[in-house]
Amino acid sequence: MSEETHYNQQPKRNVEFIVPPNTLKQKVGTGGLSDDILDKAQKLLENNSVDFQPLAEMYLASLMRGIETSQKTPDEDEEYLIALMLYPAMQLKANGGMFKYPLVTTMADKLIQFLEVIDAPDEEAVEIVLAFHTTIRAVVMGRISGDGGSHGRELLKALNDACTRYFEKKVKRH
C-alpha cells in the first residue's frame, strides 16, 4: 500500500491554526463567580427602573415606516422591504424582555419568524405585520408587563392564527 498523502496532490488550501495566549484566564484565575454575585446581578436586572415605553415607541415607529414603505412602494426590492420591518421587530424582541415586557418579546419573536419565511411582503403579509404592530403597541401603551395572563395568550393566539391562515391560503393558491 502506498504511503503517499493526498494522492500525491499538492494541498489546495493553506490553513493555519493559532493558539493565542489566554491572558484573560491569567488575569481572573479560577473558581468562577459565586451564586451570590450572580443572584445580585440578576436582581439588578429584574429591578431596573428603565421605562420601556419611549424605547418601544421608537421601534414601533420604525416598524410603521417599514409597513408604510411596503404599502406605498410594493415594487421595491422584496428583501429590502422585509428588512425594514424585520430589524425593528428584532429590537422589540430583544428589548421587551430586558425591560419587563416579555409579552412584547414573545409577540415580536413570532413576527420575526413570520418575516423570516415569507417570500415577499405582499398586501396580506403586510396586513399581518400591521396587526402585530397594533397589538404590540396596545401591550406597551396598556403597560401590560409580564406575560399578560390569559388576555396575553389570547392576543398571541390571534396573531399566530393569522400567520397560519396566511400560509394555508398560500398553499391553496399554489
Added chain:
Amino acid sequence: MGYEFNKVRILLVEDNQPMLELAKSLLVTFGVGTVHTARDGAEGFKTFCRENPDMVIADWMMKPMDGISLTRKIRNDPLSPNQFVPVILMTGFSERKRVIEARDAGVTEFLVKPFNARDLYRRISQIIERPRKFVRSEDFFGPDRRRKSGRGYDGPLRRNTDVRDDDYMINMGEREFSSPTDRRR
C-alpha cells in the same frame, strides 16, 4: 477562591443607552475593573484601538457601523491592536442563518437578547475556560468554528431553528444550513 475580574477591561458597544447602562452595571456587579463604552461600531473601533481591552461585547444592530462590521475590523484591520480579542455579539436574532453570519465575521460567542445575568456570565466563562483556537485561511481569519469537548447549555431551546453552543461550533461549518436568501443589511 473565585474569579477576580478587577484587572479585566471590557469594551461594551451598544447604541441603546438603557441597554448599555444595564449591561455595564451587570459587568460591574461581576467585579469587572474597567468597562469602556461606545455607541456604535465606528466609535467602538476607535476605543478598541486606544484602550486595547481584554474583551469586546457588542450589539449587532447599530448605525452607522454595526457589530458584525466592528468584528471584521477587529479581526482584519491593520490598525487592530489585538486580532485575537474575544468578541461577544448581542442580538435579538437567534435564527441559525444569523448565527452563521456572525460566525463568519469572526465572532467568538453569540448572546441572544433578552438575556439574564447567568446567560452573560456563561458566555464570559466560556471564553475564559474554553478559548477557541484561531484559524487563518485564504478567506477567513477568526475563532475556530468547531468546539470539540464538553457541552455548554443543555436546557430546552426556544424553537427548532435555534442553535446550541456546540452546534455553533461543529455544525455551523457546513454551508448547507445557510439560507438561500439573506436579508439586506
